[in-house]
Amino acid sequence: MNTLFGEKKAEAKKIVLTSVDQYPEAPISLGTTLSNFTGDWRTFIPVVNEDKCVKCYICWKFCPEPAIYIKPDGYVAIDYDYCKGCGICANECPTKAITMEKEEK
Amino acid sequence: MEYKPIRKVVSGNYAAAYAALHARVQVVAAYPITPQTSIIEKIAEFIANGEADIQYVPVESEHSAMAACIGASAAGARAFTATSAQGLALMHEMLHWASGARLPIVMVDVNRAMAPPWSVWDDQTDSLAQRDTGWMQFYAENNQEVYDGVLMAFKVAETVNLPAMIVESAFILSHTYDVIEMIPQELVDEFLPPRKPLYDLADFEREPFSVGSLATPADYYEFRYKIQKSMEEAKKVIKEVGREFGERFGRDYSQMIETYRTDDADFVFMGMGSLMGTVKEAVDILRQEGYKVGAAKVRWFRPFPKEELYELAKNVDGIAVLDRNYSFGMEGILFTEAKGALYNTDAKPLMKNYIVGLGGRDFTVNDVRKIAENMKAVIEKGELDVEVDWYHLKR
Ligand code: SF4
Ligand code: SF4
Numbered sequence: 472m473n474t475l476f477g478e479k480k481a482e483a484k485k486i487v488l489t490s491v492d493q494y495p496e497a498p499i500s501l502g503t504t505l506s507n508f509t510g511d512w513r514t515f516i517p518v519v520n521e522d523k524c525v526k527c528y529i530c531w532k533f534c535p536e537p538a539i540y541i542k543p544d545g546y547v548a549i550d551y552d553y554c555k556g557c558g559i560c561a562n563e564c565p566t567k568a569i570t571m572e573k574e575e576k
Numbered sequence: 577m578e579y580k581p582i583r584k585v586v587s588g589n590y591a592a593a594y595a596a597l598h599a600r601v602q603v604v605a606a607y608p609i610t611p612q613t614s615i616i617e618k619i620a621e622f623i624a625n626g627e628a629d630i631q632y633v634p635v636e637s638e639h640s641a642m643a644a645c646i647g648a649s650a651a652g653a654r655a656f657t658a659t660s661a662q663g664l665a666l667m668h669e670m671l672h673w674a675s676g677a678r679l680p681i682v683m684v685d686v687n688r689a690m691a692p693p694w695s696v697w698d699d700q701t702d703s704l705a706q707r708d709t710g711w712m713q714f715y716a717e718n719n720q721e722v723y724d725g726v727l728m729a730f731k732v733a734e735t736v737n738l739p740a741m742i743v744e745s746a747f748i749l750s751h752t753y754d755v756i757e758m759i760p761q762e763l764v765d766e767f768l769p770p771r772k773p774l775y776d777l778a779d780f781e782r783e784p785f786s787v788g789s790l791a792t793p794a795d796y797y798e799f800r801y802k803i804q805k806s807m808e809e810a811k812k813v814i815k816e817v818g819r820e821f822g823e824r825f826g827r828d829y830s831q832m833i834e835t836y837r838t839d840d841a842d843f844v845f846m847g848m849g850s851l852m853g854t855v856k857e858a859v860d861i862l863r864q865e866g867y868k869v870g871a872a873k874v875r876w877f878r879p880f881p882k883e884e885l886y887e888l889a890k891n892v893d894g895i896a897v898l899d900r901n902y903s904f905g906m907e908g909i910l911f912t913e914a915k916g917a918l919y920n921t922d923a924k925p926l927m928k929n930y931i932v933g934l935g936g937r938d939f940t941v942n943d944v945r946k947i948a949e950n951m952k953a954v955i956e957k958g959e960l961d962v963e964v965d966w967y968h969l970k971r
Contacts, residue, residue, distance in 0.1 A: 488795065488798070491798045491801055491802070494795070494798045494799065494802065495775075496678055496737060496774055496802060496806075497677055497678035497737065497774055497775060497787070497788075498676065498677065498787075498788055498789060498791055498799050499775055499785045499786065499787055499788075499789065507790055507791075507792055535786060
C-alpha cells in the first residue's frame, strides 16, 4: 500500500510544488489537497472511539480530505489540519465509532 | 490477419454506433435528442441483441449523461455518448470537467442549429461554442469519416488524456445512407487495445485519492498549462494515429487539414464537415472551367493545425473561408481562428469569410461557383469588397 498519507504524512505536508513537472497529469489529491489546509473550517470535530472501531477503513475511503490516516496499530486517526468537520466519516462508519462533537476553540 | 473491409450501407448515426461497438466502449450514458437519437437507439439494439457488453445508463438530461461518462471514465472505463445542439449546450459545464480531470471520453455531436428559432438542421455553432472546453474536435465529411473518426479519437484521447468530439452534420450525414467500409473486430482490437487509465479509481490496492480536487491560486495555473501541453502533443499523436490508420486500413488521416488540388491553386476554399464534400466536387468542375482552385478541409479544429495552415497559406493568393456557424458581434468562427493563426507569419493571402448554410440551408456546387467568381474578382482587384459575406441573405 502506498503510504503517502499515513505515517509519511508529516513529510508530505512539506511538499511544495515548485516546477510544473512535479505536478500530476490530472488534478488528483497529491499536491493540491495536501497543500490546502482545510482544518480551520470546522464547527464540529470527529472523535474516534477505538473500542467500537473494527478497522474497516470505510471512513478513510470516504473522507473527502486527506484527514484520516491509518496508524501503525491499524486504528484510524484524524489529522485535524485537514479535517473540515463535514461529518461524512461519522455518518458512514458502520459501527458508529466516530462521533461529531462541538469543537471548543 | 489480412484486412478485408466489411461493406455496409449505413447512416452517419449508425456509422457512429458501429464505431462505438467496435471500439468496445464499456459505458454509454445518453439522452435522446434529434437528430442524434438513432445513434443511441442502435447502441441499445446492440445491447438488447446481446451483441455488445455495454453498460447503458439512461439519464434524464445531457448534463447527467456527461456526468455519468465522467464517473465511468474516472473509474477506468471507455465511455461514449452522443448529443446535438441544445443538449450539447446543456453539457457545457461537464465538458470542462471531463477535460480538466483529463478523461478520454469520446462523444459524437450531430451538428444542429441552436434555437430559437427552433431548428433541427445542420449548423456548426453548437460544437464551435464548445471551443474552449478543452475537448479535441474532429469534423467528419461523410459517414466513413464518422466511423473512422470515432476509432481514431479513442486512440488519440487515451494517449493524451483529453476528451474528443466527433462532429457530423445533422441529416446530411446523420440520416443519409451511404456505403462505408467497416473494420473486422480483431483488427480494430489490434489498432485500439483496451484503455490504460492514467489513474484508476477502481484500483483498490492504492491509497484513496480525490479527483478534480481543489487547487488554490498556487496550483491551478500549472494544470491549465498541462492541458495546453497535451493539446500540442495531440497534434503529433493525431498525425501518427492518422498515418497508422492509413497503413492498416487504407484511409490516411495524417493531415489535420486535408488539402485537395491545392498545389498550384490561386485560391482555396476552406471549411469543415460535410460541406467540404460539395466543395471538392465543385473544385473538379471549376478546374475544368479554368479556375485554379483547391479545397482545404479542416479535419481537426482543436487542437488547431496552425502549422499546416501556414504551409497552405504561404502558397496561395486567397482563402475563401466557408463558415456554417457564426460568432455574433464578430464573424464566422473558423475565419477568426484562421486569420489569428496567420497574423504573426509572413503568409498573407487575402482572406474572405462566407457565411453559408446556417440552420441547414442548402449549400450546392453552384453556390461554390458563385463564391469562386466573387473570390476571383476580389483577388484581381487586390482588396476585399466586404470581409464577411452573408452569402445566402435574401436582399
Ligand atoms: S469530518 Fe469530514 S473531513 Fe473530517 S475526518 Fe470526517 S470525513 Fe474527513
Ligand atoms: S469506519 Fe468506523 S469502524 Fe471502520 S475504520 Fe473507520 S472508525 Fe473504524
